[in-house]
Amino acid sequence: MNEQLTFAPADDCLWEQYEQLATRAYGHPVGDITHLREHADLQVAVRGGRVVAGGLGLLVDQFFGGAPVPSACLGDGCVAPEERGEHLATDMVTERLRPLIERGAVISALVTSSTGYARRLGWEAPTGVLAWAVATDALKRSFASEDFEAEHGLTGEAEALQRDLARQWNGPVHRPTWWSRWKQDKSNLATYRFARPGHPTTGLLSYTTKRHERHGMSLVVHDFWAASQPTAAAMLAFLGRHNTRAHTIEFRRGALPPYPTLLHGLRHYRATAEAWHPWMLRMLDIPEAIRLRGWPNDLTTAVPMEIKNETGDWGRWMLQIKDGTADFVPTHVEGQVTFTRRQLAVWYAGGYRSTTSARMAGVHAVSEKALATLVRSTAEFEPWLPDHF
Numbered sequence: 001m002n003e004q005l006t007f008a009p010a011d012d013c014l015w016e017q018y019e020q021l022a023t024r025a026y027g028h029p030v031g032d033i034t035h036l037r038e039h040a041d042l043q044v045a046v047r048g049g050r051v052v053a054g055g056l057g058l059l060v061d062q063f064f065g066g067a068p069v070p071s072a073c074l075g076d077g078c079v080a081p082e083e084r085g086e087h088l089a090t091d092m093v094t095e096r097l098r099p100l101i102e103r104g105a106v107i108s109a110l111v112t113s114s115t116g117y118a119r120r121l122g123w124e125a126p127t128g129v130l131a132w133a134v135a136t137d138a139l140k141r142s143f144a145s146e147d148f149e150a151e152h153g154l155t156g157e158a159e160a161l162q163r164d165l166a167r168q169w170n171g172p173v174h175r176p177t178w179w180s181r182w183k184q185d186k187s188n189l190a191t192y193r194f195a196r197p198g199h200p201t202t203g204l205l206s207y208t209t210k211r212h213e214r215h216g217m218s219l220v221v222h223d224f225w226a227a228s229q230p231t232a233a234a235m236l237a238f239l240g241r242h243n244t245r246a247h248t249i250e251f252r253r254g255a256l257p258p259y260p261t262l263l264h265g266l267r268h269y270r271a272t273a274e275a276w277h278p279w280m281l282r283m284l285d286i287p288e289a290i291r292l293r294g295w296p297n298d299l300t301t302a303v304p305m306e307i308k309n310e311t312g313d314w315g316r317w318m319l320q321i322k323d324g325t326a327d328f329v330p331t332h333v334e335g336q337v338t339f340t341r342r343q344l345a346v347w348y349a350g351g352y353r354s355t356t357s358a359r360m361a362g363v364h365a366v367s368e369k370a371l372a373t374l375v376r377s378t379a380e381f382e383p384w385l386p387d388h389f
Contacts, residue, residue, distance in 0.1 A: 003047050003048040004047070005045055005046070005047045005052075005088075006045070006046050006047075007043060007044070007045050007046075007091075007092075007095040008043070008044060008046060009041070009042065009043055009044075009099065010042040010043065010044050010051075010054065014042075014044050014046070014051055015033075015037065015042055017044075017050070017051035018033065018042060018044050018051050018054045019033050019034065021051050021052070021053075021054070021078065021080055022054075022076065022078050024080070024081075025078035025079070025080060025081060026078060030076055031186060032056065032075065032076055032186070032389075033056065033076055035182055035185065035186060036056060036058070036182070038178075039058065039176070039178055039182075040056040040057060040058050041056070041057045041058075041059070041096075041099055041100060042054060042055070042056055042057075043055065043057070043092070043095045043096045043098075043099070045088060045091070045092055045095070047083075052079065052080040052082075052083045052088070053077075053078065053079040053080060053083060053088050053089065053092045054077065054078070054092065054096075055074060055075070055076060055077025055078070055092060055093075055096050056074070056075050056076045056077070057072055057073065057074050057075075057096050057097070057099070057100050058072075058073040058075070058389055059071070059072060059073075059100050059103050059104070059105055060073055060173050060174065060175075060176060060389075061173070061174035062107070062109060062171055062172065062173055062174065062385075063166050063167050063169065063170065063171065063172050063173075063174060064170045064171070064293045064294065064348065064349065064350075064381075065170065065293045065294025065295055065296075065378065065380065065381065066167045066168070066294035066381065067167075067292060067293055067294035068174045068292075069106060069107055069289060069292045069293055070103075070104045070105050070106055070107075070292070071105055071106075071107045071108060071109055071173075072096075072097055072100035072101065072105035072107070072108040072109075072284070073108070073109050073110070073173070073389045074093070074096055074097075074108065074109075074110040075110065075111070075389045077089070077092065077093075077096070079092065089117075090121065093121055097284070101284055101285075105284055106283075106284050106285040106288045106289040106292065107281060107282065107283055107284055107289050107345075107348075108123070108281070108282040108284055109171075109279055109280065109281055109282075109385070110123060110279070110280055111277060111278070111279045111280070111388070111389075112277055112280065113277035115277065115278065115280065118280050119280075119342060121282070122282045122283070122310065122341055122342060122345075123280035123281060123282040123342070123345070124280055124281060124282075124342035124343070124345045124346050125278035125279065125280045125281075125346075125351075126170070126171070126278075126279075126280075126281055126345070126346045126349035126350070126351030126383040127258075127278070127349075127351050127382075127383040127384070128275060128278060129253050129254050129275070129276045129277070129278045129279065129385075130253065130254075130256075130273045130274065130275060130276065131250065131251060131252055131253040131254075131255075131273070131274045131276055132250070132251040132255075132256050132262070132271055132272070132273050132274075133218075133248050133249070133250045133251070133271065133272045133273075133274075134248070134249055134262065134266070134270070134271040134272075135247065135248060135249075135270065136219075136239065136240055136242055136243040136246050136247060136248060136249050137240070137243045138240075138266055138267070138268060138270060138271075139236050139237065139239050139240030139243075139249060139266075140237070140240030140241060140243045141240075141267055142236075142240075142265050142266045142267045143233045143234075143236040143237040143240060143265055144233065144234075144237055145233070145234040145237040145238060146196075146230060146233075146234060147196055147197065148194050148195065148196055148203070148230070148231065148234035149194070149195060149196070149197060150192045150193070150194055150205075150234075150238050151192065151193055151194075151195075152190070152191070152192055153191060153192075153193070154180055154184075154191045154193070154204075155193065155201070157193075157200065157201050158191075158193040158201050158204050159175075159180065161193075161200075161201050161202070161203075161204060161225065161227065162175070162204050162223070162225050163175070164227075165225045165226075165227060166225075168381055169257070169381050169382060169383070169384040170349045170350040170378070170381045170382065170383045170384070171279065171281075171349060171383050171384055171385035172384065172385060172386060172387060173385075173387040173389070175387070179387075183206075183222065187208045187222060188208055189206040189207065189208050189222055189223075190206065190207055190208065191204070191205070191206040191223070192204075192205045192206075192238070193205075194226075194231055194234055194235055194238070202226065202227040202228060202231040203225065203226045203227065203231040203232070203234065203235050204223055204224075204225040204226075205221065205223060205224055205225075205235050205238070205239075206221070206222045206223040207219045207220055207221045207222060207223075207239075208220050208222065209246075210250070216245075216246070216247055217245065217246050218246050218247065218248045218249070218250050219239060219242055219246045219248075219249050219250065220250045220251075220252055221239070221249065221250065221251045221252065221255050221256070222252055222255055223255065223386070224251065224255055224256055224257065224386075225257075226257075229261070232259075232261045233261070233265060236261065236262075236265070253274075253276035254276070254279070254384070254385060254386045254388075255386055257384060257386070258382055258384055279385040280345075281345040281346075281348070281349055282341075282342075282345060283341055283344055283345050283348065286307065286317075286328060286341075286344065287327075287328040287329070289348065290319070290326050290327070290328040290348075291325075291326065291327060291328065293326065293348065294324065295321050295324050295325060295326045295377060296321075296324065296376070296377065296380055297323065297324040299321050299373075299376065299377055300321065300322045300323075301319075301320075301321050301373050301377070302318060302319065302320045302321075303318070303319045303336060303337065303370050303373055303374055304316065304317070304318050304319075304331055304333040304334065304335045304336050304370075305317050305318070305319055305335045305336070305337050305338070305339065305374075306334075306335030306337075306338040306339070307338075307339055307340075307341065307344060308338075308339070308340045308341060309341070310341065314338070315330070316330065316331050316332060316333060316334070316335055317329065317330060317331060317335075318330075318331040318333060319374070319377075321377060336365060336366055336367040336370035336371075337363065337364070337365045337366075337367070337370050337371050337374055338363070338364045338365070339363060340362075343361060343362065343363050346361065347363075347374060347375075347378055348378060349378070349383040350378045350379045350380070350381055350382060350383050351383050352375050352378075352379070353375070353379055353382075354375060355368060355371045355372050355375055358371060358374075358375060359371075
């Protein structure tokens with residue numbers, strides 16, 4: 001390893017080399033490296049003419065407070081096994097973020113099981129992520145479709161509905177025009193939209209089938225978007241009507257919104273949940289991320305805060321919110337609430353649902369009122385990221 005290491009954006013030759021490296025590192029082909037070639041940024045590390053590390057980055061918007069915020073979404077990163085242990089992954093993350101920051105990213109999201117490693121680099125998980133499974137017969141017995149009709153296929157109206165519903169959560173991707181086709185081709189999704197006769201679409205559901213080794217199958221839900229409780233019930237009833245073919249309905253990790261439809265609707269609550277590695281958020285440009293985020297229109301406040309920066313020093317800032325907008329400016333006023341950058345990311349995503357949860361996460365406040373105001377300012381919408389990248 002005496003040869004010099006260099007970092008570079010991938011051309012066609014380096015892209016092919018990275019596909020080969022990822023297959024070797026992961027133990028199987030990584031289809032997204034091919035599928036996202038036209039849309040993703042790929043940065044690689046090269047030593048002696050060989051690609052030894054790299055990873056994809058997508059510049060997309062994520063919704064926070066109802067507003068789109070430019071985000072660097074990282075995925076499919078790897079380091080050659082013979083290069084591990086030399087902190088190459090840390091340097092690679094910096095290089096992967098650099099071009100996305102130059103293009104406007106002010107936050108960054110990733111999904112990883114290596115949460116300790118991601119925390120050391122500044123990411124934090126706003127919320128847990130669950131995959132759900134429920135017996136198809138249980139859905140059939142518990143939910144009714146009323147007069148909703150299901151129609152196959154994705155339409156412009158259904159895509160607009162998904163965008164409108166995504167704004168009601170903190171975290172969903174503002175899906176680019178190519179996103180749905182990518183997911184359709186990748187997972188062979190069946191997509192249905194739901195509406196009452198003569199009315200606009202109020203529900204969107206997509207799923208794929210998973211055949212069991214010996215016999216039978218399960219349905220695996222990828223998208224579950226409902227504009228109302230009756231719509232959600234109709235979609236679950238639709239899934240329940242597959243009981244003669246599928247023993248179980250699975251909601252892949254993060255696919256089921258965190259509202260209590262199953263909890264309040266199942267006649268016998270025997271759903272199972274499996275915890276998955278979470279999505280994590282990092283603040284890249286704090287003042288700009290706060291300026292671009294959406295804020296409650298009925299909240300007017302100014303709260304002095306202290307934030308721990310990347311070098312370990314504490315900076316004093318004033319958060320000013322008025323008429324649905326916010327500014328974050330330096331101040332000499334002593335902070336009433338102190339955040340690390342990772343705690344700030346959780347707060348930004350609405351991950352602290354109460355002052356109790358904030359304090360139990362280590363947030364320090366000399367004013368309970370100031371902390372309550374900050375919690376309220378981002379908790380209008382819940383954190384949820386159903387999109388995979």
